[in-house]
Amino acid sequence: MKKYTYTESKDTRSGFGAGLLEAGKQDENVVALCADLIGSLKMNDFIKEFPERFFQIGIAEANMMGIAAGLTIGGKVPFTGTFANFSTGRVYDQIRQSIAYSDKNVKIAASHAGLTLGEDGATHQILEDIGLMKMLPGMTVINPCDFNQTKAATIAVAKHHGPVYLRFGRPVVPNFTPADQEFVIGKAILLNEGTDVTIIATGHLVWEAIQAGEKLAELGISAEIINIHTIKPLDEEAVLKSVGKTKCVVTAEEHNRLGGLGDSVAQVLAQHLPTPQEYVAVNDSFGESGTPAQLMEKYGLNAEAIVAAAQKVIKRK
Numbered sequence: 001m002k003k004y005t006y007t008e009s010k011d012t013r014s015g016f017g018a019g020l021l022e023a024g025k026q027d028e029n030v031v032a033l034c035a036d037l038i039g040s041l042k043m044n045d046f047i048k049e050f051p052e053r054f055f056q057i058g059i060a061e062a063n064m065m066g067i068a069a070g071l072t073i074g075g076k077v078p079f080t081g082t083f084a085n086f087s088t089g090r091v092y093d094q095i096r097q098s099i100a101y102s103d104k105n106v107k108i109a110a111s112h113a114g115l116t117l118g119e120d121g122a123t124h125q126i127l128e129d130i131g132l133m134k135m136l137p138g139m140t141v142i143n144p145c146d147f148n149q150t151k152a153a154t155i156a157v158a159k160h161h162g163p164v165y166l167r168f169g170r171p172v173v174p175n176f177t178p179a180d181q182e183f184v185i186g187k188a189i190l191l192n193e194g195t196d197v198t199i200i201a202t203g204h205l206v207w208e209a210i211q212a213g214e215k216l217a218e219l220g221i222s223a224e225i226i227n228i229h230t231i232k233p234l235d236e237e238a239v240l241k242s243v244g245k246t247k248c249v250v251t252a253e254e255h256n257r258l259g260g261l262g263d264s265v266a267q268v269l270a271q272h273l274p275t276p277q278e279y280v281a282v283n284d285s286f287g288e289s290g291t292p293a294q295l296m297e298k299y300g301l302n303a304e305a306i307v308a309a310a311q312k313v314i315k316r317k
Contacts (some may be wrong), residue, residue: 010147012168017042019154041081084113085126114254116292125287131259145206152183188235194224212306257281276316278309
């Protein structure tokens with residue numbers, strides 16, 4: 001079993017900020033728009049380097065989406081920036097009509113996703129955003145796991161033609177993926193090979209899945225761990241190859257169990273390889289106020305919950 005270590009913890013939103021700056025250096029058509037949350041989206045360095053390529057829209061998210069769609073007509077590659085809740089639920093009609101329907105090259109950068117927004121509570125902790133966005137035809141949905149992967153994803157997204165939803169968060173998490181990694185949209189990453197159970201994780205739950213794999217190894221259980229950073233298009237080949245070997249699967253995500261990664265995996269398996277599956281996700285509820293660590297524990301989004309789900313699903317083979 002491969003051991004993963006890290007030297008620092010960093011927030012994934014800062015990975016977006018670093019990636020946006022680099023994307024701007026590589027392509028003069030990259031522009032950024034923000035809904036009055038520059039600091040939260042870590043756009044400061046991009047603005048300092050390219051002030052003429054930044055647009056402060058203010059607290060007018062729907063207008064921001066329309067402006068971004070319009071900018072693509074002139075060949076620009078716009079990144080919109082606000083909280084995940086405001087990037088999706090608040091502006092869903094504008095995204096559907098002005099961006100997805102007309103296949104506009106807009107990159108929707110969404111920070112503070114999931115329960116780890118913490119003390120701001122349920123009104124800001126959107127847990128439905130992956131489902132909302134993956135249902136839109138032509139929309140690519142990406143949920144990277146750490147600073148380095150978010151930076152690499154942002155650079156790759158800028159080069160990809162078509163609408164993209166890029167989801168990341170506020171808390172600091174272990175930064176364990178390579179700084180020089182190549183990010184391939186739609187290609188899963190096999191973190192550890194195993195024979196007893198497949199664990200498919202996304203976003204902040206990837207590190208928890210790694211920790212769970214180590215705990216399971218101590219119990220004599222061999223876990224195969226896959227990082228699904230691109231939820232749509234899903235790497236179906238990687239899912240089927242792994243589950244075909246282990247005969248059971250656990251999916252782990254900081255999202256409602258309805259409509260997220262687990263549903264996408266279940267759909268693939270139902271069509272091609274019916275398999276016992278357990279979900280580590282929020283069970284059809286809203287969040288609440290609390291520290292990120294408290295909420296992840298209460299709602300069962302941690303390594304311990306993944307271990308329990310793996311033990312349960314193995315018994316269902």
